[in-house]
Amino acid sequence: MPEIPSSTAPVAMRLPRYTKTEQDEILGGGADPFGVDAAGLTWLPKTEHFGVTYDDRLLAHAGLLRLPIAVGAATTEVVGVGGVAVASDARGRGLARVVLAAALDHARTMGPRHALLFCRPPLVPLYERLGWHPLDEEVLVEQPGDRVVAMPLRTMVTPLHDDAIWPSGPVRLFSLPM
Ligand SMILES: CC(C)(COP(=O)(O)OP(=O)(O)OC[C@H]1O[C@@H](n2cnc3c(N)ncnc32)[C@H](O)[C@@H]1OP(=O)(O)O)[C@@H](O)C(=O)NCCC(=O)NCCS
Numbered sequence: 001m002p003e004i005p006s007s008t009a010p011v012a013m014r015l016p017r018y019t020k021t022e023q024d025e026i027l028g029g030g031a032d033p034f035g036v037d038a039a040g041l042t043w044l045p046k047t048e049h050f051g052v053t054y055d056d057r058l059l060a061h062a063g064l065l066r067l068p069i070a071v072g073a074a075t076t077e078v079v080g081v082g083g084v085a086v087a088s089d090a091r092g093r094g095l096a097r098v099v100l101a102a103a104l105d106h107a108r109t110m111g112p113r114h115a116l117l118f119c120r121p122p123l124v125p126l127y128e129r130l131g132w133h134p135l136d137e138e139v140l141v142e143q144p145g146d147r148v149v150a151m152p153l154r155t156m157v158t159p160l161h162d163d164a165i166w167p168s169g170p171v172r173l174f175s176l177p178m
Helices: 020-027 093-106 121-129
Strands: 013-014 049-056 055-072 075-084 114-119 139-143 148-152 154-159 170-174
Touching: 013 121, 020 075, 049 093, 055 093, 055 114, 055 121, 075 093, 114 121, 121 154
Parallel strands: 075 114, 139 170
Antiparallel strands: 013 049, 049 055, 055 075, 055 170, 114 154, 139 148
């Protein structure tokens, strides 16, 4: 871990690009860095990227993407959040909180009233701590070959506006997951 002086608050900023090179800079080039390969899903790349850099090294990332969705009878859009990653030697120091806060500040300007993410079950308490809520309804997502499958990971949402209330009902994402 680069020694970040305790007086230096980490600052997140928008990244001009985020490719496999930047992901490897954070997570290393190992197999299955998100621990989700067993789900066998195809994912969408994100369109907007936020990161925390220290001493010219990229330490954290969160990506955003606007997605069409149906919740019960309501068709709407969400801001999908994905690719949340912190370098292994920089974890437990609040960098996920910082980079997600910056990403969600931007998400509030994008139009949709909620953000949504998928995560492994052990990460639910971490995201709850950051203000996200798990959904208990089935969530359907698209996959290549015109397939629609039930998302095996947990789905979590957070409001982007004070008066936003997540509608009840099953969820259908009209795209690949992000
Ligand atoms: C998941 C990951 C991004 C977390 O990064 P991190 O920088 O260690 O997270 P933070 O330090 O910002 O922790 C966020 C908050 O969750 C809390 N938290 C951490 N683990 C927790 C747990 N098991 N239960 C409850 N809260 C937890 C932290 O205390 C912190 O809250 P605080 O700021 O109020 O103290 C990081 O472990 C990672 O990159 N993992 C590999 C890639 C991955 O799985 N990404 C997730 C994709 S969905």
